[in-house]
Amino acid sequence: MTLFTTGEVYKLTGLTERSIRYYSNLDLLKAKKNDNGQLVLLKSDLDKIVQILAAKIIGYKLKDLIDRQPSLGFIKNDMTQMIVDLENILFHLDLTDSEGNFMKNIKLLQNYNTRYLRKR
Missing domain, CATH: 1.10.1660.10 (Multidrug-efflux Transporter Regulator; Chain: A; Domain 2)
Structure with missing residues (x-):
């Protein structure tokens, strides 16, 4: 050991x-x-x-x-979803040429903050 x-x-x-x-x-x-x-x-x-x-x-x-200690598998699934969410945000941040896109970006970022960052 x-x-x-x-x-x-x-x-x-x-x-x-x-x-x-x-x-x-x-x-x-x-x-x-x-x-x-x-x-x-x-x-x-x-x-x-x-x-x-x-x-x-x-x-x-x-x-x-x-x-509650989540399993590594559960954590990996959450990380994968986090990456998908971040990639989606990055994609939409390039589309900030209209008021509608600004609002969509704000909503995406707010949802991300609520889902991940507010846990901290």
Whole structure:
């Protein structure tokens, strides 16, 4: 069983020790302390970090993840939809030559903000 210290995880990923400790304090990770008092993570904790970071990208708040941790498959589906929505917005932003298109762009952007960014 391979254990990773927070320092090792930081060196390999750039994820700060403070963030790892915070996720652990929220019980999002099951990190334990080793004999030297260092916080150590299992491979399962690294998998969970992937889920946490991916969920944050699509707008989940950490406090939401405490009660409900969506599966990676669910997160990937949300990310795919997010990309589709962003591509649609990019397409329509090029069509701002009429008042109707401006209104449509505002509606698209407002819907995107409501769906994704307000979760933050």
